[in-house]
Amino acid sequence: MTVLSPEPVHGAPTGELVLSMRGIDKNFGAVQALTAIDLDIYSGEVVALVGDNGAGKSTLIKILAGVHPKDGGTITDGDRSVSINNPAESGALGIATVYQDLALCDNLDVVANLFLGHELGRGTINEVEMEKRSWELLRQLSARIPSVRIPVASLSGGQRQTVAIARSLIGEPRIVILDEPTAALGVAQTAEVLNLIERLRERGLAVVLISHNMADVQAVADRIVVLRLGRNNGEFKVADVSYEEIIAAITGASDNAVTRRAQARVDSADAETGVPAGAATDSALPEEERP
């Protein structure tokens, strides 16, 4: 089940290949942060980038966002090779990044934040048109913001995340990168943001989701790319992978608390029913940690 070939694991991607990264290397001084990373991004698909702390997830998206230049490897957009040296070039490629800290101006209202740096109107700002489009955009995302004329400071965490994601759509991107969008949110607000991610996919956008929360990943992602110690460590289709398999790929070990408990559950179930041990869990584990 673990696939390290350049080809995507699933036969029929929901959309076309938007961006393809091959053999990406990145080092910070003596530290090799990324080694030969491959990542394909398809339109209309949510790809989750998972891995432990220090696995290189943030470094990889910062290369896409133009924060860090890559040291090696290629990025291809369709059939042409591209380089992303600064955030502006990232934006020109249709990549929008929503960082974990959201980067909203608390003193400005929702409309001003949505259009910050891209205000409408010639000479003077066209507030009416901006407010109208803000409502259209928020309605399309089924976002529940009571008023767009209140300062962002008065919104809840989920609403702030919604504003940040909606803002990334103003530039009509092809790829939206979300860095830990649910990290600081409660149950209802997390559900709100996950709904929003589904709606981005329905719009045909390619979504790259970084998350530590496997429940969220399994809820919205179509494909999971696991990084471990700066290398690809497995690529899964969400439909046919278990929680234990993902954990095993992230930690690089088939023997850990999660798998042991899962095995114990299977064993006790076998003892009760007399059915042979569940093959799904065992056989799907990655064979060994890769170098």
Add this chain to the structure above:
Amino acid sequence: MTTPTSTPPPAGPEGTAPPTETVRLSAVAADLQDERLIQQHGIGGAVRAFGRRVRSGDIGSLPVVIGLIVIWVAFSLLNPNFLSSTNLVNLTLQCAAVGTISVGIVLVLLLGEIDLSVGSVSGLSAAILAVSFVNLGWPLPVALLASLLAGLVIGLLYGFLYTRFGVPSFVITLAGLLGFLGLQLWVLGSTGSINLPFDSWIVQFAQQWFLPDWLSYVLVVLTALAYAAQLFVTANRRAAAGLSAVPAGSIAVRSVFLLLVLAVPTWYLNQTRGVGASFVLFLALVVLMNFFLTRTRWGRSVYAVGGNVEAARRSGINVTRVYVSVFVLTSTFAALGGILAAGRLAAANQGSGGGDTNLNAIAAAVIGGASLFGGRGSAFSALLGILVIQSISSGLTLLNLDSSIRYMITGAVLLLAVIVDSLSRRTRVSHGRA
């Protein structure tokens, strides 16, 4: 730049917005559909909404207006001459110079920065004006231009130092305070004081020119009409876009209110000398800066940088340009204030821009409601604040109180204003309106 419109605007959460245009206009406005919104209708609703805003710390200019009324009542009880037309005309003339400097301070405070050197820069500009016009015999427009240019160059220097080396503006401008005071003394040379000729138009402008009565009323009416027209056009455009709009009755009430607020003081000032040209210039600058701050991309980016620099940078705003432009404007306004002060005094001397000029300009901006924490305030903060500062100064002078007392009281008022700012900030945070 357009928002993605892959799907037609769907119905609102409650399905209250039918898709057809004709029906939608009659339905609830697009921005009032959320059932959690507390709806306010009519004048009673507007009053209640205002009360709720004040309680949650979004007090705006309310404390300063109340403070101004208290000060005026107190001083008129102590000395009936305080509210005389003659004294109020003097008050407006005193406001113009420091008020102009204060407009610049508001700008720099919006970024969460400070300029402590505005007093020295205004003094330097006065010195340059006097030396070039009187001693060197340059034509007056050239001398004025040279003074303003000095302010502009100083602002460029501050902007360069701030953005290139990241030195806190507090320290840069503290160095500027000393350095440009020294430059002012050097420019003035051994004489130390240079008188401007009384018949030069800059002195006439700052001291003697008043609007004819008819012109002052025409300006008042035109201002009120422009305000009404602007509200009316906005309301129409909002209604056409399916958004809630201010009803015509409310527009009329507001415009008449503005007309009275402008016409009554104008009439009162016209009882004696009238409305000074320099004060009109100051008012025009306030209105102009308010327009730039609220209606242009530059103004929006000033507020954004003051609110969250990193967010502004990531939105593609050229943060360096915003900082430099604001430092340049602040120093240029300081230079203009120095010119007005020199005109009013008909002289430039070693004390020009010294004493309390610096701190009065900063105090005025803060008292008027520009937050020291950045991102909050308006150009009108300078107007309201300088009225408070000059009222105190004028009232205490009428009471024959020493400048020692005046400094102490002005200091106390500034402290009070900063405490109000901090308290309302804390209340805003706890009410989610930061």
